[in-house]
Amino acid sequence: MSDAIGERVLLPSFKMGKLIQTEPDGRKIFMEDSTGHLLCEHGERASTIGTWLLNEKTARQNGTPVPPRASSCHCQTTEGLHKSYNLAQQNPSPSIISLFEHLQSLDTECKTFKGREARHIPFTQNELAAYVTVDGRILCKHGRARLTLLWDGKQTRKHGKVPKAACGCKAFPIPKRVGHHCMKLGACGDRRLTKMGEPSRTIAIMDA
Numbered sequence: 700m701s702d703a704i705g706e707r708v709l710l711p712s713f714k715m716g717k718l719i720q721t722e723p724d725g726r727k728i729f730m731e732d733s734t735g736h737l738l739c740e741h742g743e744r745a746s747t748i749g750t751w752l753l754n755e756k757t758a759r760q761n762g763t764p765v766p767p768r769a770s771s772c773h774c775q776t777t778e779g780l781h782k783s784y785n786l787a788q789q790n791p792s793p794s795i796i797s798l799f800e801h802l803q804s805l806d807t808e809c810k811t812f813k814g815r816e817a818r819h820i821p822f823t824q825n826e827l828a829a830y831v832t833v834d835g836r837i838l839c840k841h842g843r844a845r846l847t848l849l850w851d852g853k854q855t856r857k858h859g860k861v862p863k864a865a866c867g868c869k870a871f872p873i874p875k876r877v878g879h880h881c882m883k884l885g886a887c888g889d890r891r892l893t894k895m896g897e898p899s900r901t902i903a904i905m906d907a
Contacts, residue, residue, distance in 0.1 A: 707732070709801060711771045711822045712742025713873065713882060719784050728779045737780045741772035745780035748772065771822075771872070797883040799831050812842035827871040835885025839868035 706718050708729065716729030716738050727740040736744050751768050752775065758765045802818035810817045810830055817830035817838060828840045837845050848870040855861050884890045 710742030714742045722779045739772060739774050741770060743770055743772045745777040748774050748777050797886050799833055799886045812838055823871045826867060826869050829871055831884055833886050834888045835890030841866040845870045
């Protein structure tokens with residue numbers, strides 16, 4: 700992740716943020732494009748992190764399992780996420796047309812699946828590596844759809860063995876919180892990460 704102040708970055712929560720501050724301990728603070736909220740480098744707000752920390756502390760005090768976070772965030776502090784930043788002199792951020800075009804502008808790794816160009820999503824690696832195609836499909840590095848990977852995992856847990864067609868990849872976690880943003884995925888078509896008021900399409904739109 701770059702240290703250039705003002706650079707726009709796709710964060711692991713699938714929010715677009717502009718880097719506005721690097722804390723003394725190296726933690727980076729971003730401002731969300733669509734709302735102006737401050738975010739950690741994983742794309743989470745102070746209120747969300749604070750809730751996780753409180754729940755984890757309560758669980759440890761009660762001797763119960765610590766609840767998992769629905770995020771890749773492992774922040775242990777919200778310091779830096781409550782400040783006020785004067786951004787009046789900064790140029791407004793240009794709107795992002797689509798995730799694919801953003802990754803294309805960054806020149807991330809390019810693959811071709813069934814004749815469709817696809818760009819690597821930077822924060823997905825190894826068996827969780829994912830690519831978004833020009834028409835907005837999210838695929839693994841072998842070209843298999845997210846829904847297929849989820850099905851492989853379900854069958855493995857159910858039957859205790861990996862399906863013959865499985866490639867070894869796993870579906871990386873996508874936030875499915877109420878009211879999440881509606882980023883357009885492909886340069887063509889209208890597949891989006893989530894649809895406000897259309898929860899039934901949240902996962903379906905990710906697949907081929």
